[in-house]
Amino acid sequence: MVDKFFDRPGGFCATHISLEPSIYYEVIELTEDLFSDINRAGDPSSLSDLEKKHLPLIDAPDSVKAGEPFEVTVEVGRLLAHPNEPGHHIQWIVLLGGSVTLAMVELTPVSTSPKVTVTITLDKTTRLRALERCNLHGEWEHSKEIKVL
Numbered sequence: 001m002v003d004k005f006f007d008r009p010g011g012f013c014a015t016h017i018s019l020e021p022s023i024y025y026e027v028i029e030l031t032e033d034l035f036s037d038i039n040r041a042g043d044p045s046s047l048s049d050l051e052k053k054h055l056p057l058i059d060a061p062d063s064v065k066a067g068e069p070f071e072v073t074v075e076v077g078r079l080l081a082h083p084n085e086p087g088h089h090i091q092w093i094v095l096l097g098g099s100v101t102l103a104m105v106e107l108t109p110v111s112t113s114p115k116v117t118v119t120i121t122l123d124k125t126t127r128l129r130a131l132e133r134c135n136l137h138g139e140w141e142h143s144k145e146i147k148v149l
Ligand SMILES: [Fe+2]
Pocket: 054, 082, 088, 089, 134, 135, 136, 137
């Protein structure tokens, strides 16, 4: 709700913007916890709808040969579709090998889907980490170890 108050000409003009209290408190309560740290799945065998929508799942072979290229796909919303609109969308996806950044992709709502495929090589067994950021629900991580034979 926007309230405007105008005094006489030459006086002052004030604009006061207030939000619907129930909506305002709902948003603050939800986002403060989710934005305080990187979110991860609690119990992988019993994911909540929020986790299903946000976990950046990694699709890659369990094992690869050293130095041989292979594809890794990171997808958000594979288990439960995540909104993809200007007000609620996935802003970026990052793929790390341990603590080394392998790929970073910024996404535009509506025009791009939160699914990224990159080709990588590894020379030793590595835990791949996928991170994503939702503009309303913070950063989420999922990981998968790839054995190098
Ligand atoms: Fe979200």
